[in-house]
Amino acid sequence: MKVLVPVKRVVDANVKVRVNADNTNVDTANLKMAINPFCEIAVEEAVRLKEAGVVSEIVVVTIGPKAAQEQLRTAMALGADRGIHVETDDEFASLSIAKMLNAIQNQEQAQLILLGKQSIDGDNNQTGQMLAALGNMPQATFASEVKVEGDSVIVTREIDGGLQTLKMPMPAVITTDLRLNEPRYAKLPNIMKAKRKPLDTVTVESLGVTLKQHQNIVKVAPPAQRQAGVMVASVEELVEKLKNEAKVI
Amino acid sequence: MAILVIAEHDNATLKLDTAKVVACAQAIGADVDLLVAGDDCSAVVDAAKQLTGVRKVLVADNAVYGNGIAENLGDLLVSIAADYQHMLATASSLGKDVMPRVAALLDVAQISEVVEVVSEDTFVRPIYAGSALATVQSLDAVKVMTVRSSAFDAVANDGNAEVVSLDGVFNSAVEFVSQTLTKSERPDLGAASVVVSGGRAMGSADNFAILEQLADKLGGALGASRAAVDAGYVPNDLQVGQTGKIVAPDLYIAVGISGAIQHLAGMKDSKVIVAINKDPEAPIFQVADYGLEADLFDAVPKLLELI
CATH class of the missing domain: 3.40.50.1220 (TPP-binding domain)
Structure with a gap:
């Protein structure tokens, strides 16, 4: 069976971003970029399913600028078999991304679509659920365990207050949470091999979907900075201040 | 036009988050209705109708809604969407699961983790793990949103809203297998002072x-x-x-x-x-x-x- 794994190029998780001078966006020029951490977990899960003999082909897809091919190569170095790059310099709302992915799924007919629960730039947490709705597929978000059984998939999800397990027929959409797995590091021979794996580049227009603008970004501002308070010398002083100054205990 | 707030509950008790999301709805300004979808959830309905400023409590009480299955709840929400200009849920695991699905079915964008209401179509939300705050204007006819409840103060409990039953039953191919919830005597992390x-x-x-x-x-x-x-x-x-x-x-x-x-x-x-x-x-x-x-x-x- 085939797995489709959409991935996104984002600012590396360890880099602190700043708002640009005219308050229209964050300044991402010259920052270190990487595959979104949740997407990397999705790639790893697909590779583990392939190693377990459940999956026969892993297709990774990204929508983004020319440089996003780096992230497809990273995913292929981890074990994906081929890549699809929808090349565009535009930024899209999650719904438009989901429409493009749905068009690709219609061509690929994957049994499972594994993707990160959210990207760490927009923090939207929407694309997987939207893709499931558009493709009339069941969804399992925030997965911490994935088991394929025949034509069904059984997914344990991280929900508020605990864990929930659902069973659903495939094709299905699964979004990954932090604790699903720990992604491996790509080995050098695999990085070299990934350079020769097939990668198709297509345009947004070729997908034949109608997209529209759903929102305007009015402004982007830095959050209010919290002022550092005082250092206290002892537990006694702390308790005294909490009682008499802050009045919270 | 009115605003629909999706109640957050465990079929027995209404979460305090809902009272905070109702406060967000009131900041947008229009009639606020509450949807309680669950299984054997009459105690939740009793609490929900007391929230200050709520016009109607819509109740969908059926086994198919008992476990928060996104497909079932999503289809229910789409079936009543025509009456609402805004649909709000807590940015909880339930709200995040369901609301993008509803938005896609309505062909509108979704706005996640709203922390401030600027106007009826403009909202503030954090991006890059809170390193920046984006002010977003929605161009869609229906605004489907999740709300970060910690950013709003809960409304009081002196209301007495009308209760209306919904008879739509939506079921999907998703099967509930099991659920393990951590039991604790302590207050809920999201609601504790x-x-x-x-x-x-x-x-x-x-x-x-x-x-x-x-x-x-x-x-x-x-x-x-x-x-x-x-x-x-x-x-x-x-x-x-x-x-x-x-x-x-x-x-x-x-x-x-x-x-x-x-x-x-x-x-x-x-x-x-x-x-x-x-x-x-x-x-x-x-x-x-x-x-x-x-x-x-x-x-x-x-x-x-x-x-």
Whole structure:
């Protein structure tokens, strides 16, 4: 069976971003970029399913600028078999991304679509659920365990207050949470091999979907900075201040 | 036009988050209706109709809605969407699961984790783990949103809304297998007025017992940093941070937590922050109102004695 794994190029998780001078966006020029951490977990899960003999082909897809091919190569170095790059310099709302992915799924007919629960730039947490709705597929978000059984998939999800397990027929959409797995590091021979794996580049227009603008970004501002308070010398002083100054205990 | 708020509950009790999302709806300004979809959830309906300012409580009481299956709940929401200009849910695991699905079925965008209402179509939301705040204007006819409840103050309980039954039953191919919820006598992390959190420096699961005692003494909830969760000291639903719970209690006590960006994003809106850490350079001290440089295994027992 085939797995489709959409991935996104984002600012590396360890880099602190700043708002640009005219308050229209964050300044991402010259920052270190990487595959979104949740997407990397999705790639790893697909590779583990392939190693377990459940999956026969892993297709990774990204929508983004020319440089996003780096992230497809990273995913292929981890074990994906081929890549699809929808090349565009535009930024899209999650719904438009989901429409493009749905068009690709219609061509690929994957049994499972594994993707990160959210990207760490927009923090939207929407694309997987939207893709499931558009493709009339069941969804399992925030997965911490994935088991394929025949034509069904059984997914344990991280929900508020605990864990929930659902069973659903495939094709299905699964979004990954932090604790699903720990992604491996790509080995050098695999990085070299990934350079020769097939990668198709297509345009947004070729997908034949109608997209529209759903929102305007009015402004982007830095959050209010919290002022550092005082250092206290002892537990006694702390308790005294909490009682008499802050009045919270 | 009216606003629909999706109630957050466990079929027995209404979560305080809902009263906060109703406050967000009132900031948008229009009639506010509440949807209670669940299984055998009449106690929730009784609580929901008392929320101040709610016009109607719509009730879909059926086994298909008992476990929060996104497909079933999503189709129910789409079936009543024509009456509403705004549809709001808590940015909880349920709201995040269902609302993007509803938005896609209505062919509109979704706005996640709203923390401020600017006008009926313009909202503020954090991006990049709270490193920036984006003000977003929706161009869609229906605004489907999730709301970060910690950013709003709960409405009171002196209402008496009309209750209306919905008879739509939507079922899907998704099968509920099981659910394990952590049972705790302590208040819910998202609703507690005091949160005591521990980090990697706690050293072991057993050592968290002293923080439990402190939380109990203050009538608060227990939390943890991602490092403590990853180390297996506590279950993952206690994680405070960008990828865990976002909290804003009156008092937040961070014990042995260095203060990674991703943790700060989950608690920096707390009213009073106390940090206890033996590393004077720990970034947590830069956001703390009261910092104590001390070994937590000396300081916490002493704190327990003095409070």
